[in-house]
Amino acid sequence: MSGMSGDNYTINCPKCHTSQPVFGRAMTLAMTCSSCGVYFRTGKWSNLVSTFNATKGGKPQSTPALAIGSRGKIDGTLYRVMGFVVKQEAQYHFLWREYLLFNPYKGYAFLSESGGSWNIIWPIEENLSNSRTDRQIYVGIDRFDLYSRSRARVVYAQGEFFFDVLDTTGSTETYEYIAPPELIGVEESDDSRLWFRGEYISPKEVAEAFQVSVDTLPSKKGMGYTEPLQNRALAAVLIPVTIALLVIVSAFQYVWHEKAENKIVYQGVLNTGALKDQKVFVTTPFTLSEGKRNVSMNLFCRLENDWFFGEFSLINETTGEEFNFTKDIEYYSGYESEYGSWVEGSQHGDAFLSSIPGGTYHMNIYPDLSSGKDHQVTITVRRDVAFMGNFWLTVVGILAFPTIFYIRRYNSERRRWEDSDYSPYGSYE
Amino acid sequence: MPAIPAKVPADWSFIQIGTTGTYREKSFTITGRVRLQLRNEYKNFWSAVHDGNKSLWIMESFGSFCVLEPRWYSYTGDIKKLRATHTITVENGDTLTGDYVDKCEAISIEGQVGRWPELFPTGFFVVQGSRDTDRGFFTVHTKTKIVQYMLGKTVTPEDLKLGTIHEWNEWR
Numbered sequence: 344m345s346g347m348s349g350d351n352y353t354i355n356c357p358k359c360h361t362s363q364p365v366f367g368r369a370m371t372l373a374m375t376c377s378s379c380g381v382y383f384r385t386g387k388w389s390n391l392v393s394t395f396n397a398t399k400g401g402k403p404q405s406t407p408a409l410a411i412g413s414r415g416k417i418d419g420t421l422y423r424v425m426g427f428v429v430k431q432e433a434q435y436h437f438l439w440r441e442y443l444l445f446n447p448y449k450g451y452a453f454l455s456e457s458g459g460s461w462n463i464i465w466p467i468e469e470n471l472s473n474s475r476t477d478r479q480i481y482v483g484i485d486r487f488d489l490y491s492r493s494r495a496r497v498v499y500a501q502g503e504f505f506f507d508v509l510d511t512t513g514s515t516e517t518y519e520y521i522a523p524p525e526l527i528g529v530e531e532s533d534d535s536r537l538w539f540r541g542e543y544i545s546p547k548e549v550a551e552a553f554q555v556s557v558d559t560l561p562s563k564k565g566m567g568y569t570e571p572l573q574n575r576a577l578a579a580v581l582i583p584v585t586i587a588l589l590v591i592v593s594a595f596q597y598v599w600h601e602k603a604e605n606k607i608v609y610q611g612v613l614n615t616g617a618l619k620d621q622k623v624f625v626t627t628p629f630t631l632s633e634g635k636r637n638v639s640m641n642l643f644c645r646l647e648n649d650w651f652f653g654e655f656s657l658i659n660e661t662t663g664e665e666f667n668f669t670k671d672i673e674y675y676s677g678y679e680s681e682y683g684s685w686v687e688g689s690q691h692g693d694a695f696l697s698s699i700p701g702g703t704y705h706m707n708i709y710p711d712l713s714s715g716k717d718h719q720v721t722i723t724v725r726r727d728v729a730f731m732g733n734f735w736l737t738v739v740g741i742l743a744f745p746t747i748f749y750i751r752r753y754n755s756e757r758r759r760w761e762d763s764d765y766s767p768y769g770s771y772e
Numbered sequence: 773m774p775a776i777p778a779k780v781p782a783d784w785s786f787i788q789i790g791t792t793g794t795y796r797e798k799s800f801t802i803t804g805r806v807r808l809q810l811r812n813e814y815k816n817f818w819s820a821v822h823d824g825n826k827s828l829w830i831m832e833s834f835g836s837f838c839v840l841e842p843r844w845y846s847y848t849g850d851i852k853k854l855r856a857t858h859t860i861t862v863e864n865g866d867t868l869t870g871d872y873v874d875k876c877e878a879i880s881i882e883g884q885v886g887r888w889p890e891l892f893p894t895g896f897f898v899v900q901g902s903r904d905t906d907r908g909f910f911t912v913h914t915k916t917k918i919v920q921y922m923l924g925k926t927v928t929p930e931d932l933k934l935g936t937i938h939e940w941n942e943w944r
Contacts, residue, residue: 352782369781370814370834388811388877421943447784447940448929450835468836468926470869470902505834506812535812535872536856 357383358392366412367425367445371503374426382500384507393509395499405429408560409442409454411502415553417463417544420449424553426502430512433494437762440561443504451505454549455541459560460567461549462526464541471527471538478765480520480527487520487527489765490568511535523759524571543569566758578752581745588741596734604632604727615710616717624708628660629724633701636727642692643721646674651718654709655694659702670694695730778880780807786938787818787832789883793932795839798823802830804883810874810898819885827886829922830932831909837932838907840924842886847910847919854899854912854919862923868901868908876911889920902926 352368355361356376363378365371365385373384382393407427409415414423422444431438439457446452453464474481478489497512515530515537524543529536550557572578609629618624631638644651650673657666672692678684712718760766791802800822808815817840818830829840845863853860856870876896899910910921 367784369783369809372812386809386811386877388875423942445784446835446943447786448835448943450833466834466836468902468905470871470904472869511812531857534856534874536870537872 354385356381357390365503366423367503367505370505371425372505373507373509374503375501380501382509389507395497405438405440405499407440407442407501408456409549409553409555413553413555415444415549417444417452417548417552420446420452422446422449422452424502425451426500426504426508428497428501428508428512429499430495431498433496438498443502443508445505453539453541454544456561458565458567459546459563460570461544461546462541462567462569463544464526464528464539467538467540469538471529482527485522485525487522487525488767489518490521490526490760490763491517491519491765493517493519521569523569526569541569543567543571566755568759568762570759572752572755574748577748581748585741585745589738592734592737592741596729596731600729603729604636605729606632606726607723608726609706609722609724611722613708613710613720613722614717615712615720618710622709624710626706626708626722628703628705630703631699631701631726635698635700637730638696638699639725639728639730640670640694640696641723641725642670642672642694643723644672644690644718646672646688646690646718648675648677649673649713649716649718650688651720652711653720654711656707656709657696657699657704658707659700659704661702664700666696666699668694668696695728695732778878780805780880780882781809783807783814784940785816785832786940787816787830787934788936788938791818791937792935793820795822795828795927795932800828802883804881804885806885806888807880807882808876808898809878809880810876812874815898817885817888819883829886829924831907831924835929836926837929838909838924838926839932840907840909840922842922844887844889844920844922847921851912851914851917851919854897854901854910860901862901862908862921864923866903866906866923868903868906871900871902873897873899 352365353362354365356363356379358381359376359379361376361378363374363376365374371385373382375382382395384391409424411424411427414421423446424442425445426443428441429438430441439455442454444452444454450466455462455464471480471482480487494516495512497509500508515532517528517530519526519528526541528539528541546557546560546563550560608631609626611626613624638657640655650671652669652671654669655667670692672689674688674690676684676686706724757768760768787802789802789804793800800820802818802820804819806817806819808817813833816832818832820828820830822828827842829842831838831840849860854870855873859867859869861867874897876894876898879894897912897914899912901908901910905926907924907926908921910919912919
């Protein structure tokens with residue numbers, strides 16, 4: 344069986360007496376006059392007529408972006424826009440807009456718009472009082488954090504309403520809890536407690552649902568309080584992927600470390616005092632194992648407010664091939680009455696050569712010394728050392744992207760809570 | 773002189789007399805309704821013949837459904853506790869917390885309906901209480917101090933497997 348709504352359900356405006364078609368039929372309990380703009384209750388029990396002070400010259404204070412009577416499909420449900428209100432928060436006086444939507448099979452819903460960000464909101468049957476604490480509500484395992492606790496008043500209305508929107512708005516206190524992109528809320532007064540849930544809906548989705556240009560919707564300012572952060576899918580996999588990469592790199596490093604020869608092939612002492620007029624110190628020959636592997640050299644010298652510099656030549660005794668490098672160490676210390684003891688530099692120094700072919704080598708060392716002091720420099724040469732530098736560079740590289748990513752997300756979350764009195768990030772003043 | 777029930781006003785109900793459905797695996801057929809016009813809402817109480825010759829009420833408002841057992845209890849507790857956010861204990865030992873209080877301004881009836889005590893005069897208050905899916909619907913006559921209530925559970929239209937409903941062209 345089917346039917347049309349054109350049952351000539353009308354009511355006369357109590358102020359200008361213009362006959363008003365009532366689309367919502369007996370469900371409509373309050374409406375505005377399409378002729379003179381006053382707000383009135385349709386029930387015989389109330390003859391109150393309200394006007395909006397901010398409305399001047401009969402022009403609406405705020406034109407609805409979605410026209411009364413327009414239709415749009417959201418989550419598979421076709422809704423008709425029944426009414427439009429502009430509400431003002433009592434403490435901070437900011438404004439937002441709500442559209443009352445209706446479908447006879449699903450009931451009513453609201454589209455709420457603030458700063459160009461939208462939420463679709465439905466009343467719900469569940470009583471969530473038992474899962475409610477001062478600052479949170481738990482729905483299953485999902486935690487919703489208190490974002491706002493507010494009172495408001497209607498400063499402008501247009502269209503039809505299934506309740507006295509002026510009276511109910513003025514008498515209720517609203518709590519909103521968020522777990523972006525979703526929200527849970529409750530409107531409480533002495534006479535009622537209405538739970539609702541909602542979720543963020545993008546301007547593009549709103550425009551597509553109601554078949555209007557997105558350019559006709561209010562321009563977006565800042566971040567919506569339920570707006571999901573971008574790259575949610577990436578955020579979900581980034582930590583597991585990062586952990587997996589770190590495990591893989593650590594495993595490679597462990598295997599390399601275990602396989603490394605790490606053998607001392609030369610250890611000797613360069614006594615600079617014994618050099619006299621000689622410019623070069625020549626080590627005894629030592630053997631590097633086959634294959635191209637690294638060689639590390641460690642220097643140790645008991646310097647005290649002094650320095651040592653050397654030019655080094657690692658020479659293959661068979662081929663004559665040379666590998667040249669320099670190394671310096673310096674160490675200073677002292678005491679200042681204002682700052683106490685201080686130390687700068689080190690008595691150790693390391694040099695690292697990669698891909699050195701196997702063979703018999705010796706090393707020529709051309710030392711440069713601070714004048715007048717003799718030093719004993721202990722030289723230790725190792726073959727095939729498990730070097731950690733590349734490992735740590737790789738670890739830093741792996742962690743860099745997630746670190747930047749989560750810092751940006753943290754900052755975005757902070758911005759989300761900037762207008763809330765209940766920010767987990769503290770005061771913004 | 774007894775009051776004459778008003779004619780049910782036009783609304784967007786898709787349930788109608790003759791609508792069929794299933795509750796607790798037994799079929800029912802809608803035979804009539806009592807419509808309460810509250811100050812900020814309406815409540816349709818659809819009366820149904822269930823499981824042959826039993827009756828039940830289906831309370832409906834804006835897509836919200838609750839099946840009420842057709843037994844009216846008398847409430848003898850503190851009438852002041854029948855308000856939003858306050859909790860009371862009902863006949864079966866359950867506790868219910870008040871969801872809302874509203875005043876009934878008009879009653880209309882169509883078809884054949886089950887027993888509904890104290891319908892007239894209007895001007896009584898209705899109170900709905902809940903706990904999880906449990907619901908209690910109270911009528912509070914403040915002058916006579918008579919409070920009666922029914923108990924039930926919320927359901928979805930899909931749970932009821934409704935058939936022969938009104939198909940509104942506007943929402944096709």
